Amino acid sequence: MSEVNKLCMAEKLLETLEVGPDAQARAAVIWLHGLGADGRDFQPIVPELSLPQEARIRFVFPHAPYRPVTINGGMTMRAWYDLLGLEAGSPQDTAGIQDGERRLRKLIDREIRRGVAVERIVLAGFSQGGALALYTGLRYPQRLAGIMGLSTYLPLHQTVADSRAEDNAKTPIFIAHGRQDPVLPFELGEYTRRWLQERGYPAEWREYAMGHQVCLEEIQAIAAWLQRVLRESSH
Structure with a gap:
């Protein structure tokens, strides 16, 4: 494949599923699924969050591209x-992570064009999707409402340390992990939490007696956190 074709593929807007208000959305949550899943994976969680309708939040669930893993x-x-x-020490797909960041930024740009202020946008994700949400959010050059990483880790942390954006240095971060996670060890989540807090990020850490999944208690905590960060971003 030529470099031009690769660039065109990288710039194509991702397909998405959406759950949102009939009226103009006042906030948006872009929520990335984990490896091997698709945008439908977390769509059923929206009604479980029981968020107030007057908040007019649009949830955007993109589908990752297909690729060999x-x-x-x-x-x-x-x-x-x-x-x-x-x-620890495994090589990382730098080009792929940066391609994912470009794709996610295009979804942020689309929400801004649709009338949602950038400071009313939350980046969220589970597992590999959470890793990309953290990587993109910490480097994004405009203040976001919040960043959420579930059962995840921060990829290319040295790159992020050198390129993190000052505008998001105080952006609220929700990070949670299962103590019995057999896929991404609990220690990865703890390391990410320490990395964030040592650099002054307001990272809210939650741990649960679960595996590589989400639980009801976590969903309730997510709902409370989302309401708080979107309420704060409206002032």
């Missing part, structure tokens, strides 16, 4: 970037 034997599946390994 090394850690899964090269099998093609929906993935935000290739995964080469999960052990």
